[in-house]
Amino acid sequence: MNSRRIIGLMSGTSLDGVDAACCRISHDGTGPRGYDVTVESFVTTSYTPGFREKLARACGDEGGVLDACELNVAIGSVFADAAVEAADAAGVTPADVDAIGSHGQTIRHQPTPQKLPNGDALRSTLQIGDGSVIAERTGIETISDFRTADIAVSGHGAPLVPFADLALLVDDDKHRVAQNIGGIANCTALPANASRNEVTALDTGPGNMVIDGVVEQITDDAQTYDCDGELAGEGTVDESLLEACLEEPYFSSPPPKSTGREQFGEVYATEFLSAGRERGLSDEDVVATATALTAHSIGDAYQKFLPNEPDEIIVSGGGAQNPVLVEMLDDVVEGEVRLMDEFGVSADAKEAVAFALLACATLDGIPNNVPEATGASRPVIMGKRCLTTN
Numbered sequence: 001m002n003s004r005r006i007i008g009l010m011s012g013t014s015l016d017g018v019d020a021a022c023c024r025i026s027h028d029g030t031g032p033r034g035y036d037v038t039v040e041s042f043v044t045t046s047y048t049p050g051f052r053e054k055l056a057r058a059c060g061d062e063g064g065v066l067d068a069c070e071l072n073v074a075i076g077s078v079f080a081d082a083a084v085e086a087a088d089a090a091g092v093t094p095a096d097v098d099a100i101g102s103h104g105q106t107i108r109h110q111p112t113p114q115k116l117p118n119g120d121a122l123r124s125t126l127q128i129g130d131g132s133v134i135a136e137r138t139g140i141e142t143i144s145d146f147r148t149a150d151i152a153v154s155g156h157g158a159p160l161v162p163f164a165d166l167a168l169l170v171d172d173d174k175h176r177v178a179q180n181i182g183g184i185a186n187c188t189a190l191p192a193n194a195s196r197n198e199v200t201a202l203d204t205g206p207g208n209m210v211i212d213g214v215v216e217q218i219t220d221d222a223q224t225y226d227c228d229g230e231l232a233g234e235g236t237v238d239e240s241l242l243e244a245c246l247e248e249p250y251f252s253s254p255p256p257k258s259t260g261r262e263q264f265g266e267v268y269a270t271e272f273l274s275a276g277r278e279r280g281l282s283d284e285d286v287v288a289t290a291t292a293l294t295a296h297s298i299g300d301a302y303q304k305f306l307p308n309e310p311d312e313i314i315v316s317g318g319g320a321q322n323p324v325l326v327e328m329l330d331d332v333v334e335g336e337v338r339l340m341d342e343f344g345v346s347a348d349a350k351e352a353v354a355f356a357l358l359a360c361a362t363l364d365g366i367p368n369n370v371p372e373a374t375g376a377s378r379p380v381i382m383g384k385r386c387l388t389t390n
């Protein structure tokens with residue numbers, strides 16, 4: 001049984017900030033289910049509004065190479081600071097930490113193969129926040145840029161969290177679904193006693209992204225999300241807008257599939273808000289309907305794409321903090337909705353913990369993609385190692 005202390009760093013499509021989890025990870029050498037994790041600390045560092053704005057621009061169609069070039073280094077620094085803070089919060093020094101596993105910040109994700117001038121059609125994805133910057137700033141070996149290895153063997157490079165779901169959530173008797181609700185919502189179906197080749201995973205569609213987008217527009221940027229579901233709780237879901245939105249072809253296209261800000265970002269939120277206003281809906285009704293869109297697209301995806309109706313749905317990500325969303329989800333699924341916190345990892349921390357686990361597998365030389373989830377042609381060891389002299 002080997003044991004390491006690894007800090008996982010994650011910033012998702014919400015662009016809200018960096019999550020850092022300091023984890024003690026032990027492994028018996030038997031694959032994803034042989035990992036055991038104890039979270040020693042968890043901290044979140046918010047991006048400043050100016051930084052978030054620059055980042056949002058870099059993610060949009062106007063984003064240029066200059067923005068990406070600068071942000072690659074700047075985000076590396078923000079991530080490094082978050083790692084040092086997580087070590088501090090765990091009461092350890094960087095010298096006590098074996099490695100950092102950093103997801104970075106996605107600024108582009110193109111899961112649909114794009115035709116190149118030479119005739120090739122390729123998927124691509126780009127996470128910035130350079131591993132060398134993190135390694136040199138912290139003095140801790142850093143593993144980053146996980147998704148590219150999966151892309152290189154024809155995968156989507158997403159979702160990557162199923163590896164961690166196998167480690168954390170498989171039950172001997174119950175069929176479970178790990179449901180993360182970040183900017184995008186993604187699920188991993190874990191049949192009872194599942195092994196790696198028995199999982200189904202997919203991005204179900206928007207998580208908080210459409211809710212955040214309409215709230216930002218409604219409040220003139222005064223609010224970036226619907227805190228505790230307060231607006232949604234005061235509105236009424238408009239069934240006709242909800243049904244029209246559920247016609248979106250992404251929801252019926254079969255897995256493997258992944259999506260992002262390119263599809264459900266600002267442009268989508270603007271159109272959603274105008275469609276609501278054309279129907280005479282109040283701002284609260286629009287937010288309630290955006291919240292219902294997330295819940296229903298998740299429930300529909302279970303019916304369409306999962307091998308069996310889950311007994312339990314384990315919710316993680318920022319969406320777990322939105323009680324209206326969790327209640328709507330509870331209404332549309334048959335199984336019991338539970339929060340990740342009940343399983344020793346807080347709902348907010350799970351994705352950061354996942355990148356600590358993925359980095360641990362990189363160091364162990366264990367393939368850490370799940371081809372059934374990403375559509376890759378074979379298992380690969382994802383992640384690039386940036387060594388330090390420390």
Ligand SMILES: Nc1ncnc2c1ncn2[C@@H]1O[C@H](COP(=O)(O)OP(=O)(O)O)[C@@H](O)[C@H]1O
Pocket residue numbers: 011012013014015016017181182183184208211212224225226227228229316317318319321322323348351
């Ligand atoms: N108290 C809360 N009430 C409602 N929504 C929340 C709350 N806290 C966080 N969220 C939502 O969670 C999002 C961040 O979730 P997160 O899991 O960090 O997503 P990502 O992985 O995309 O960064 C926020 O943008 C917000 O929409």
Ligand SMILES: [Mg+2]
Pocket residue numbers: 010011012014015016017018019182
């Ligand atoms: Mg986040």
